[in-house]
Amino acid sequence: MGESLVTTQEDRTAATPSPVADGRTVSGSTRATPLSRMRRARPTLRSLRSPRRPRLWFEILLIAVSYWLYSLVRNAVPEQKAEALRNADWIWSLEHTFGLAFEESVNRAVNSVTWLIVSMNYYYATLHFIVTIGVLIWLFRRHPGRYAAARLILFATTAVALLGYYVFPLAPPRLMRGGGFVDTVMLHQTWGSMASGNFKHMSNQYAAMPSMHIGWSLWCGLTICVLATAPWARILGALYPVATLIVIVATANHFWLDAVGGMACLAFGITLSYAWYGSLPHRLPKRVQRPGAGRLRALRRPPARAPELRRGAEPSQPGARGSDPAGD
Template identity: 90%
Template sequence: MRTRLALSSLRSPRRPRLWFEILLIAVSYWLYSLVRNAVPEQKTAALRNADWIWSLEHSMGLAFEQTVNHAVNSVTWLIVSMNYYYATLHFVVTIGVLVWLFRRHPGRYAAARLALFATTAVALLGYYVFPLAPPRLMNGGGFFDTVMLHETWGSMASGNFKHMSNQYAAMPSMHIGWSLWCGLTICALASAPWARILGALYPVATLVVIVATANHFWLDAVGGMACLTFGVAMSYAWYGALPHRLPKRIQGPGRSRLRALRRPPRRAPEPVSRAAGPGTVAD
């Protein structure tokens, strides 16, 4: 009984603590980067897989990445903007949504955070079992590495930063996984129509950016969506509801439900007899 109560308490949304969340996010991202970059690059396998993906997309009639890459690259201000978008918004928007959830939707924060963390964790498995070179690194692919070409600071996988990141971990795309998590969260919880519109457009714009900058195939985006599906399923299995279905705020401390379950049932009040006063006869 006590174990069941403890498990029920753990699976109940609780008020997030700022210091713990900052530490958790920092340590989690450090571990994610460490594991991702520790995965063997497997260059030969990654290039072979890239050729296979490119051939598969051709057979489907959907190999449009090179056309988009060349078209956008011809407009300098646009491709440079996309380089900076790729490098910054991936982190800025995700952290911004986490902060917004923490402040405005504390009852839903933990479930949404679990979905994001599970999404990211399963992506590591993809990097290990299916190393994949991005289009810009394909042999004879004809793609432009837009960061190198325009000498902009844009990607941890290009320029002076290329030795700090695994070059062959393109599948799945966490730019899509994270941006779709942000977009769905905003669409589900934001009250302002303009915010919901921006939330819906954000993953679409991210898809255009990752293709235009030749950092991903569109099939990498499908992999990111699959990872997010897994992450949301894990959150649902743990909390018993989708994040937006949980209460917006938590009343009382996080363990109030456990204390309520342990509290003995309230006894019914005993009848009160009337005191015998002057001139009355007691029964």
């Protein structure tokens, strides 16, 4: 007869996994050791830092809440009028020192062309919302793998700007004492600034540094220039922040140094996004898979078929006739 299989009590004990090594109790419940918890945390952090496919409902909610918080915090900064006016005088004298105090000349020259200054008023009031939202939608649809990194740049840029509003209150040129600037919105009665006319009590008038018109427009321009394929789109992307700089100066809503502050905020946002994702947005993959798509595809894939046996050949199985050397 063939050799019989005998399992002793010692063999059963040796085959039973140790509760300490396996991390389980006798009843089968799992106890996570500190080492196992660390191993679980690492993939979670890695997954957060990896590009993921954005979800529409979450992005709409995030943008709405973020802008609401931005407006709330910006307007909650105390309007330190005296300090803001002193800072405006200091900025104006600093620009004179460098021979770059050209805002008043541009403001008066453009104001002499009514249709042009009115167009700039509406540009100032609307395009920084329309274009920024439009670029976010374009990224969401065409570059979902790069969307989160680009969005982080925009959000970080805006967040650090709030610190600037609190630390350095600044009056815009049109509110300076004896500056000679023209408030183009008041003069032409256009809806061009939340800090002029009937809307001046709804917004903090002394939060001019840094300029988020420049921070957002430069983010839009750079994003379009590095990701768009059409030459005309790249040209428009490059011209957009330049046109915005002209508008904020011509309408006397900002000094050109406010634009430098907006650029510094954008640089901070780019640095933070690079540190988190380990790459600039345009170097990340254009598209990413949905979470669990790889596992779902693997489950749907039919199992691999075993190679067919040659005709006449019998399988070699333990216990089949002729396979046991001991015989019957």
